[in-house]
Amino acid sequence: MEQIVVNGLYLGAQYALIALGLTLIFALMNVLNFAHGQMYVLGGYMTYLVYGKLGMPFALGLAVSALTLLAVGAVVEKFLFRPVLRKSARDESSMLLAAGLAFFFDSIILLLFGQKQHGVPKIIEGVQNWGDFTVVIPNDKIVVGVCTVLMIAAFIIFMQYTKPGRAMRALAQDRTAAQLMGVSADRYGMLGFALGAMLAGLAGGLLVATTGVSSGIGGSISIKAFLMVMIGGAGVVPGAIAGGFILGMMESFGLSYLRAYGDITYLVIFASLMVFLSIRPHGLMGKPWG
Amino acid sequence: MSELLSIKNVSLFYDHIHALRDVSLHLDKGETIALIGANGAGKSSILRAITGLQEIRAGTIYYNGERLDGRQPDAIVRAGISMAPEGRHVFPYMSVKDNLLMGAFTRKDKTEIAEDMHKVLEKFPRLRERFHQSASTLSGGEQQMMVIGRALMSRPKVLLLDEPSLGIAPKLVQSIARSIVAINRDDHVSVILVEQNSRMAMRISHRTYALITGEIVISGNSAELQNDDRIRKLYLGGDTA
Ligand SMILES: Nc1ncnc2c1ncn2[C@@H]1O[C@H](COP(=O)(O)OP(=O)(O)OP(=O)(O)O)[C@@H](O)[C@H]1O
Ligand SMILES: [Mg+2]
Numbered sequence: 001m002e003q004i005v006v007n008g009l010y011l012g013a014q015y016a017l018i019a020l021g022l023t024l025i026f027a028l029m030n031v032l033n034f035a036h037g038q039m040y041v042l043g044g045y046m047t048y049l050v051y052g053k054l055g056m057p058f059a060l061g062l063a064v065s066a067l068t069l070l071a072v073g074a075v076v077e078k079f080l081f082r083p084v085l086r087k088s089a090r091d092e093s094s095m096l097l098a099a100g101l102a103f104f105f106d107s108i109i110l111l112l113f114g115q116k117q118h119g120v121p122k123i124i125e126g127v128q129n130w131g132d133f134t135v136v137i138p139n140d141k142i143v144v145g146v147c148t149v150l151m152i153a154a155f156i157i158f159m160q161y162t163k164p165g166r167a168m169r170a171l172a173q174d175r176t177a178a179q180l181m182g183v184s185a186d187r188y189g190m191l192g193f194a195l196g197a198m199l200a201g202l203a204g205g206l207l208v209a210t211t212g213v214s215s216g217i218g219g220s221i222s223i224k225a226f227l228m229v230m231i232g233g234a235g236v237v238p239g240a241i242a243g244g245f246i247l248g249m250m251e252s253f254g255l256s257y258l259r260a261y262g263d264i265t266y267l268v269i270f271a272s273l274m275v276f277l278s279i280r281p282h283g284l285m286g287k288p289w290g
Numbered sequence: 291m292s293e294l295l296s297i298k299n300v301s302l303f304y305d306h307i308h309a310l311r312d313v314s315l316h317l318d319k320g321e322t323i324a325l326i327g328a329n330g331a332g333k334s335s336i337l338r339a340i341t342g343l344q345e346i347r348a349g350t351i352y353y354n355g356e357r358l359d360g361r362q363p364d365a366i367v368r369a370g371i372s373m374a375p376e377g378r379h380v381f382p383y384m385s386v387k388d389n390l391l392m393g394a395f396t397r398k399d400k401t402e403i404a405e406d407m408h409k410v411l412e413k414f415p416r417l418r419e420r421f422h423q424s425a426s427t428l429s430g431g432e433q434q435m436m437v438i439g440r441a442l443m444s445r446p447k448v449l450l451l452d453e454p455s456l457g458i459a460p461k462l463v464q465s466i467a468r469s470i471v472a473i474n475r476d477d478h479v480s481v482i483l484v485e486q487n488s489r490m491a492m493r494i495s496h497r498t499y500a501l502i503t504g505e506i507v508i509s510g511n512s513a514e515l516q517n518d519d520r521i522r523k524l525y526l527g528g529d530t531a
Contacts, residue, residue: 163395170381170392177379180341182367182396182444 002135004256005249010141012248013148014203018221019228019240020155021199027172027235028192030091031081034098036200037221038105043069043201044213045113051208052120058209062147065205066198073197076101077190102222109215119212144206151202155195156237168192172235227273233283242284294319294480295340295358295371295448300349302335309335311504313349317448322474322481324491324512326525327501333484334376335504337450340482341373342366353448368396372446376453376484378433382426386417389425389436393443403443410439413469431462438466442473449479455487463487467494488525492516500525 018040025033033039043065051061080101084093124139159165167188170178179185207213228247232239247269254265277283295317302310310332317323325333338344340351342363351358353369361369372393381389390410394403411418414435420428425436434454441449451470455463471494474481485491492498492512500508500521508520515521 166388166392167395169384170395173381173383174379176343176375177381178392179343179363180367180373180375180379181392181440182364184362184364186362 002131004252006135006137008249008252009245010137010145010248011252012245013145013152014206014244015224015228015248016241016244017148017152017199017203017206018225019232019244020152020237021196021203022225023229023232023235023237023240024168024192024199025196026229028168028189028196029077029081029085029094031085031094031193032098032226033196034095034222035076035102035105035218036196036225037223038102038109038218039069039072039197039200040204040207040221041109041213041215041218042072042105043204044208045109045118045204046201047205047208048118048120048213051123052118058123061208062202062205065201069197069201070194072201073194074190076197077193081193082186082189102218106215106218109218113215115215117212117214118208120208123209138210141210144209148203148206151199152241155199159237164188164191227269230277230283231273233285236283236285239283239285292319293317294321294354295482296352297336297340298350298352300336300339300351300359301347302332302339302344303347304344309504310339310346313501313504313506315499315506315509317480317482319480320474320478321497322470322483322495324488324495324498325482325484325501326486326488326491326498329486330503331501332504333501334452336501337373337375337452337482337484340366340371340450364396367444370445370447371450372441372444372448373450374434374437374441374452374454376456378430378437380425380428380433380437383424385422385424386420386428386436387422390417390440390443393440396444402445406443406445410442413442413472414439431458434458434466435469438469442477442479446479448482449473450482450484452484453486454483455485455490463490470494488521489516492521 018036022033022036025031046065046068047061050056050064051058080097081094084097122140124143126139127136128139128142129136159169167178167183168191170181170183171185171188175185204213224247228243229240231246232241232243250269251265254268258265258268293316297316298314300310300313313336325336327333335344339346340358342361346359353371358366358369381392384392390407394406397403416432417436417439420432425433428436438451438454454466454470458466467490470481470483473479483491483495492515495512497510498512498515499506508515508518
C-alpha cells in the first residue's frame with residue numbers, strides 16, 4: 001500500500017510537470033498543443049544523446065533538453081501558431097496545426113532514433129528502504145523525483161514573482177487588458193509557448209534516467225497530459241498539478257489492483273473521467289490562470 | 291494650444307462591417323474631448339484604433355508629431371497613451387494592488403510608482419479598503435475606479451476612457467466625473483471621454499464630437515453644443531444626470 005502511494009507520488013510529480021507546460025500554452029494562446037507528448041519525447045532523446053551516448057553529465061543532458069525545446073517552442077509559436085492565430089479566428093485551425101505538428105515530430109523522431117527503446121546507465125546506484133522493505137525506492141528515482149518537484153516549484157515562483165511571470169498571468173486572465181498595460185502579446189506569447197515546451201522537454205529528459213525512451217510514446221503522453229489538464233481545469237496551475245497527481249495515483253493504484261483483471265487500468269481511468277467531466281465539465285478548478 | 295493627438299480620415303472595418311468612415315478629430319494638449327453617440331456608432335472603435343487594438347484600413351493617426359498607426363498596443367502605451375476600456379477589463383484573479391501595479395508594467399522607477407499608487411488610492415479611497423481583495427470580488431463601480439486608476443499608473447499623457455459611467459449609480463457617476471476633471475486639470479493629462487451619458491460628458495469636456503453610424507456629424511465647443519438643437523434632439527432628450 002505505502003509502496004503504491006510512493007509510486008503514485010513519483011509518477012504524479014512527473015505528470016504534473018508535463019501538464020503544467022500544456023496548461024500554460026493553453027492559458028496564454030488558447031491553443032491545445034497536441035504535440036506536447038512529442039515535445040516530451042524529443043526532450044528525452046536530447047538527454048539520451050548527451051548523457052547516454054556522449055557520456056556527459058546528466059545535468060548537462062537536462063540542460064540541453066531544456067534549451068532545445070525552448071528553441072523549438074519559440075520557433076513553432078513564431079512561425080506557425082502566431083500567423084495561423086492571426087489569420088483565423090477559428091479554434092480548429094490551431095488544433096489542426098498542432099495535430100499536424102505532432103505527426104511531423106513523430107516522423108522526425110522515428111527517422112532519427114528508430115523504433116528501438118533507448119536506455120541509459122543509471123545516474124546513481126542503490127536503493128533506499130523503509131519499514132523493513134514495505135517501501136523501496138531506488139536512489140535514481142529519488143533524485144529524479146526531487147528534481148521534478150524543484151522544477152515545479154521554480155516554475156511557480158517564476159510565474160508568481162517575476163515580471164515575465166506577471167505579464168503571462170495578465171495575458172491569460174485578460175488579453176486585451178494586458179496589452180493595454182503594455183504587455184506585448186507577441187513577445188510573452190512566444191515566451192510562454194517556449195516555456196511550456198521546455199517543461200515538456202525537461203520531463204522527457206528526467207524520464208530517460210529511470211525508464212529510458214522510445215519513439216512511439218508521444219501520442220499517449222499527449223493524451224495523458226490532456227486528461228490531467230481536464231481533471232484539474234484547463235489553464236489553471238493548481239489544477240494541472242492536482243490533475244498530474246490524481247492521474248499518477250490512479251495509475252499506480254490501477255496497475256496494482258486491477259492487473260488481476262487484465263489490462264484495464266486505462267479503461268477504468270477513462271470511464272471515470274468521462275463520468276467526472278459530465279458532472280464537472282470545467283474540472284476541479286475551472287477558472288482561468290490564478 | 292498645441293495638437294497632441296490627431297486622427298485624419300480614418301476608416302476601420304471588422305471584416306466587412308464598416309465601423310468608422312473617414313473620421314478626423316484632434317486632441318489638444320491639456321484638453322478633454324467627449325465622443326458621444328448611440329450604441330454601435332463607433333466610439334469604442336476610435337479608441338481601439340488609437341491604442342492599436344484594431345488595425346485601421348485607411349487614414350493616419352499622429353501623436354506628438356509621430357505616426358502611431360501600425361504600431362503594436364504595447365508600444366503605444368509606452369509612448370504615453372493609456373486606456374480604461376469598456377466593460378471593465380480587470381485581471382479577475384489578481385488583487386487590487388496587483389491590478390494597479392500591472393498598470394505600471396512599462397515603468398521601472400520603483401519609488402515613483404509607489405508615489406503614483408499613493409495618489410491613485412487618494413483619488414479612489416474605496417480601493418484602499420479593497421487593496422488585497424481579488425478584483426473579481428469588487429462591485430461594478432469599484433472595478434470601474436480600479437480600471438481608471440490602473441490606466442493612470444502608466445503616467446499617461448493621454449487618457450482614453452470608454453464609458454466610465456456605464457451601469458453605475460448616479461451618485462457615483464458624479465464622483466467619477468469629478469475625478470476625471472481633477473485628472474485633467476491637476477495632473478495635466480489630456481482626456482478622450484467616450485460616453486453615452488452625453489450630458490455629463492459635455493459638462494466636463496472642452497469640446498465634443500458626435501458620431502452617427504461611424505461618421506462624425508457634429509463637433510464643437512461643449513458648452514455651446516449643450517444648447518444646440520440637433521444635439522438636444524439626438525442625445526439629450528431623455529437623459530438625466
Ligand atoms: N469585434 C467586432 N467584430 C465585428 N463587429 C464589431 C466588433 N466590434 C464592433 N463591431 C461593430 O462596429 C460598430 C461600431 O462598434 P463600436 O463598439 O465602436 O460602437 P460604440 O459606439 O462603442 O457602441 P457602444 O456604445 O454600444 O459601446 C458596431 O456596428 C459594432 O457592431
Ligand atoms: Mg463602445
